[in-house]
Amino acid sequence: MKIVHVVEPFVSGVAVFVKLLVENLPNDQHIIIHGERKDVAPAEAVKKTFPVKNVKFIKWRSAQRSINPKKDLLAFMELYSILKRLKKKNLVDAVHLHSSKSGFLGRLACRLANIDNVVYTPNGAPFLLKGASPVGMLYKALEKIGSALGGKVVCCSQSEQQVYLSLGIKALNINNGIPVNKNLPQVNLPKGNRFRIVNCARITDQKNPWLFNEIAKQFEGMEQFEFIWVGDGEAREALTSSNIVISGWIPEKKAHEIVSTSDIYLSTSNFEGLSFSVLEALVFKKPVLLTDCVGNKDVVKKGLNGDLFQSAKGAVLKIMQYFNNRKMLTVMGEYSSNYCKQAFNISSTSSMYRNLYSGNNLVA
Structure with a gap:
């Protein structure tokens, strides 16, 4: 299966999440369309942490963090062009959108490119930070508009799912997961009695x-x-x-x-x-x-x-x-x-996402 991931914040938890999915779905081909936040970590450094056999990267050059109508229009046009090109080459079986900016622009681009198998994982509802402020209300409105464009909203915790359901947005839940059999680090850091x-x-x-x-x-x-x-x-x-x-x-x-x-x-x-x-x-x-x-x-x-x-x-x-x-x-x-x-076992998490990519029903 060919899975296209769209990632604007290619750093921190979102990058970890995508990396874990790629590692735990080794028999699938992953294409990662990514932005960059150089102030946190250069994209090249993040890419080096990924396996090399089943992943390819495409830089989303015009993607940026803040809301800016002009820049976001350019980012949308670039993303639409990339997705349309990949579809033409038969390289899209499923599209997974990660975070709010990718989720909104990605669902619009997929709608226009006639890509139906779309998954959106917010990984932290953006409107929660701004609350009842005008910016928070704008984020809520964008989430509602985005949900009307198609795709499945998949929250990474049950409490996040409940927030989306309370907005009238249909959402599933697949818990984030990590490797649970890690060896504990060998530590030589003195702590004393502290x-x-x-x-x-x-x-x-x-x-x-x-x-x-x-x-x-x-x-x-x-x-x-x-x-x-x-x-x-x-x-x-x-x-x-x-x-x-x-x-x-x-x-x-x-x-x-x-x-x-x-x-x-x-x-x-x-x-x-x-x-x-x-x-x-x-x-x-x-x-x-x-x-x-x-x-x-x-x-x-x-x-x-x-x-x-x-x-x-x-x-x-x-x-x-x-x-x-x-x-x-x-x-x-x-x-x-x-x-x-x-x-929170990544084996279960990746298996459930694989079923979702394949079009199988998932119980929320």
């Missing part, structure tokens, strides 16, 4: 670094506690607390080492699709303390592998509870690992 709290993400509005900072500030002057943000981003200046270490962009192996040495994984996101970093924390047998938001709430079994919180005070209370009961963290970590194997 209680290490880690987050791994881009430092952006969506990830709410201000809340992370507010939580960390409650522990300033308490040398037993250490906060690490693995990653970097435009909102880096929000992390001012003296007990926060910002790693910057580091190799994946090093990031995994840091997460694996943590006592708990802390996410302060405003919303998620279903975070791959959180899923990796589960694989690494870590309790997770996450904001009670779309995407995060699907990962937590309260009190068994972690907890949800709604305020900095709530997070601080939970951290103190974990600190004073360290023995419980091992048990919670084991539950995290087992739950990930059960609910």
Whole structure:
């Protein structure tokens, strides 16, 4: 089967998602039409992480992040031209659109190119960040218009699916998945007796670094506690607390080492699709303390592998509870690992997408 992936943000979680699908569907041919965000990672660097045997890349040169009618028209025309050319060469059995910009422009382009087998995965509903603001309302309107153009909306968590259903948009759910049999990293990072709290993400509005900072500030002057943000981003200046270490962009192996040495994984996101970093924390047998938001709430079994919180005070209370009961963290970590194997296994995820590409019915 020839599967065409359209990806505007060819970085972070979306790039991980596409890479995992390509790796776990090795008997299919994958063509990736991609944009580039050089401020995060050059496209050439991302491409080097993919297998070489069953994937080809086409650069979507005019694609860009923000909404700009003139530039978006150029991006649409370029994408339509690429898809039309691929179809003419009989290289399109299914088109998978990843993220909101690709989802809207891609569904319009597929409609005009008479491509019917289209799947759209938002991987984080864009209107959730802007809420009831004019921009948020615009994003909602675009999602509704996009759904009318055809294709299947496939959310990556049940809570994200419920958000789309509440807008009157028919949506299916296939959980994001990761390899669940990873070997734990061999770590030589000294930690001493410190209680290490880690987050791994881009430092952006969506990830709410201000809340992370507010939580960390409650522990300033308490040398037993250490906060690490693995990653970097435009909102880096929000992390001012003296007990926060910002790693910057580091190799994946090093990031995994840091997460694996943590006592708990802390996410302060405003919303998620279903975070791959959180899923990796589960694989690494870590309790997770996450904001009670779309995407995060699907990962937590309260009190068994972690907890949800709604305020900095709530997070601080939970951290103190974990600190004073360290023995419980091992048990919670084991539950995290087992739950990930059960609910977020990439083998199941890729198999369900393969069925969807093939036109088989999928139960939501």
